[in-house]
Amino acid sequence: MLWIKAFHLIFVVTWFAALFYLPRLFVYHAAATDQTGIERFKLMERRLYRGIMTPSAALTAVLGVWLMVLYWETYADAAWFWVKIAGVSGLYAYHGYCGKLVRQFANDENTRSDTFFRWFNEVPTVLLFLVAIMVVVKPF
Numbered sequence: 001m002l003w004i005k006a007f008h009l010i011f012v013v014t015w016f017a018a019l020f021y022l023p024r025l026f027v028y029h030a031a032a033t034d035q036t037g038i039e040r041f042k043l044m045e046r047r048l049y050r051g052i053m054t055p056s057a058a059l060t061a062v063l064g065v066w067l068m069v070l071y072w073e074t075y076a077d078a079a080w081f082w083v084k085i086a087g088v089s090g091l092y093a094y095h096g097y098c099g100k101l102v103r104q105f106a107n108d109e110n111t112r113s114d115t116f117f118r119w120f121n122e123v124p125t126v127l128l129f130l131v132a133i134m135v136v137v138k139p140f
Contacts (some may be wrong), residue, residue, distance in 0.1 A: 001070060008063035011056050014127065018053035019091070021096050023121035029105055031114040042106050049102045057095050063115055064088070084134035087127050 029041035039099060068075060075081040104110050133139065 004066055006035040008067060015056035015060050018048055019124040022048050023117055026101060026117040027114045030110060030117055045105060046103045049099060079140045080134045080138045084131050087130040090127050095100055
């Protein structure tokens, strides 16, 4: 069980690294004006999303569900757990929206400013606070 928790945590950290970095690439991509830079951002975004972010999110989910099954009797009636699940669901929605943005940038269809992406970049931080507090503090 401890191995499952350890690997779950490793993939959560890897996933969050990508959740923090990809929107930062969007900031720079939205502000880029030279074609060489734009093409470089497209490549970086695609590789990060497909090669690191999505596999990490998938492994986080698989291991998280495994832990949920193992601890179901303890977690099922805990309100903090359901708030955590809501926060995690928000992270997966954010992840999916990032995939949509990667495709829009790849097709030169982005209409949002670098300022939008600076704010967008803060969403996983807020959700991280929520999820971490629920898991560690278990306030209710």
